Amino acid sequence: MSSASASCRRASAACRAEWRPSRWFQRALALLAVLAATSILASEAPRPLAWPAALAALAHGARLCLRERARPAHSFVIRGAEVLVDGAPVAGFELRWRGPLAFAAWRDGEGRRRRAAWWPDTLPPALRRELRLAAPPPPAARGRASMAP
Structure with missing residues (x-):
């Protein structure tokens, strides 16, 4: 039990992923x-x-x-809630999955919305799993009830 709790307390290693046009x-x-x-x-x-x-x-x-x-390649580093794109911290990073496709969206330092999509030819299965595990959790659902009373 002590090894499990120690591994939970330890910060996970950074996930490094390269994006290039598919x-x-x-x-x-x-x-x-x-x-x-x-x-x-x-x-x-x-x-x-x-x-x-x-x-x-x-x-x-x-x-x-x-x-x-002609789109430039990007370098992603994900450390828990902190995400760096090309070495610069970004805000509002979201990672969504549609089968084997991964869609990233974020705001750069100037506040502009940026997007990238990993296709299966650019994201091998091992890196796909690592990226899925390292990605920040999706935003919480809205406060309203989802069902009628």
């Missing part, structure tokens, strides 16, 4: 751009309008892919 997400954006252009061409839209719209959909998809690829 290649899977970039491929999904490219595929959606191709499918959008194909669906425009397959519709009954007049051809003089369909071709420019399809080219615009392809160009917009290519712009989104390039913008995602």
